[in-house]
Amino acid sequence: MFFQHHDIIKKEVKAAINWAAGEYSYLIKLLQKLEHINGSSESLNAFKQAKHFLLFVNLSERRLENHLNRLKKAVKDYPSLRVLEEDIEVPENELLKAFSLYDGEFKNELEALHGIIKRKWKLKLLGQTATIEDAQKRISKIVAGLVDQVKVLVRWTGALEKTLLDFKKEEEKMSLDSLESRRAFLRKSLVAGVATIFAKELLKPNSAQAMPRNSSFQRLQSSSSIKILKRDTCFGKPLLCNLIIKASQYIDEKYGSSSLIVKDISKTLGGPLPPHKSHQHGIDVDLGIYIYTNNTYKNIFWHLAKDHFNDNTWQINWDFIKILQQYAPLSYIFLDKAYIKGIKIYVENSAPGEWDKYGKLLRHAGGHKDHFHIRVQT
Incomplete structure (x- = not known):
């Protein structure tokens, strides 16, 4: 050896x-x-x-x-x-x-x-x-x-x-x-x-590394279930970082999908992060959307094509939305209204009652055709 x-x-x-x-x-x-x-x-x-x-x-x-x-x-x-x-x-x-x-x-x-x-x-x-x-x-x-x-x-x-x-x-x-x-x-x-x-x-104890100059922030690392797009804006509160780790692992184990794409959380010490109005306090994150296409589950940071509008796409994203809320208290989940509508119709037909429990935090926001925006409660 x-x-x-x-x-x-x-x-x-x-x-x-x-x-x-x-x-x-x-x-x-x-x-x-x-x-x-x-x-x-x-x-x-x-x-x-x-x-x-x-x-x-x-x-x-x-x-x-x-x-x-x-x-x-x-x-x-x-x-x-x-x-x-x-x-x-x-x-x-x-x-x-x-x-x-x-x-x-x-x-x-x-x-x-x-x-x-x-x-x-x-x-x-x-x-x-x-x-x-x-x-x-x-x-x-x-x-x-x-x-x-x-x-x-x-x-x-x-x-x-x-x-x-x-x-x-x-x-x-x-x-x-x-x-x-x-x-x-x-x-x-x-x-x-x-x-x-x-x-x-x-x-570092795990994939969320504590930062020396701001003990309240952690750095989220890429892993088998997470893909970091921007290394200098992947710092957040421990609650948010751990939520992303656990939720991505859950979806990866259940569906065998590609890694969850993480774009912006906050800068090393927080503060303004143009062009965002939020993302200043380590409690907001932009995440890719799961899709089902060509008999495969994927995660993309891009607007959905027409052939992505299918029951398998809605199901994996609904599971993701549910598991996020089960692992941590959230303030809201921003997503485009067309996707929210597709998910709601699917859930009301396949799992009556679940929408009232987990769908209330979903809100339309312009500019969210290519990603989820999640905010955790602090």
Whole structure:
């Protein structure tokens, strides 16, 4: 078993060293740039820097995800990895802070900076001095927060690089002749790998991961029954996240359908999420609609075609509506009136009495031809 995995793990650890070193170097340069986006330089130049940084964050997130997937495959036969957490030299709170930033919070704030700098540039062309001053205050506030966050990432990648390099020096001296030395190498490899990428998987109790900077929110993860469309807007209250997990599992086990599509819940720390008026407090979620077509059950985030209007489609969605209400108290379920009508006719013909019990929360709302909008009570 050792020889099957140690080469892969060794390769990933070395790749992780290069990744950490590269991130550290880039972040130092980035910190210098951010500290100059304070209004003293040209707005257009600052706007270009913000755009460049957004591209960097997107690239970093993709690298992290790819690296994590490879490492998870390499260590899948070692369920006792949790015990290695105590050997990680990078402090746990630093790991969590850093992963929180890379998983969307940073990106959201940069998008806000991107927008306000662009707006300030337009206002400058129009000569609206008072509004420009207000915009400049907002820019300075956002930049100050970003500088603090980059410093967290700099500390994290710096400490991580040192941990990995120390491990590499030991590994180069290590003889793999004895069983004891091979086990020691495997253990150290896994510790280094965990510290690099796998830590966020170890530190979560289930697919709804607690966020370090907002203990009332959890991050919903993709699974065999859930497909997350937007990683930076999948944060919500534990009640809502657990509801989605349980309801999706129930439908998947009963119908063998494709994963439930989850689009928007809330941002990492909540707050406005354009173009939505809601989705600010971690209690709202947009979910795909189940359909039956070509002898198969699916979940889609798209308007229903005519051939989707059938009893099997209505039945699976009715079961979904019922199980949602059985697992958690809901305020309402928004859906298009045409779908509500189809479900109601089906239920009144097939299960008299159920509509009065479970149909009252269904409400028509414009713009909901392609998804459910669920709100839980708090």
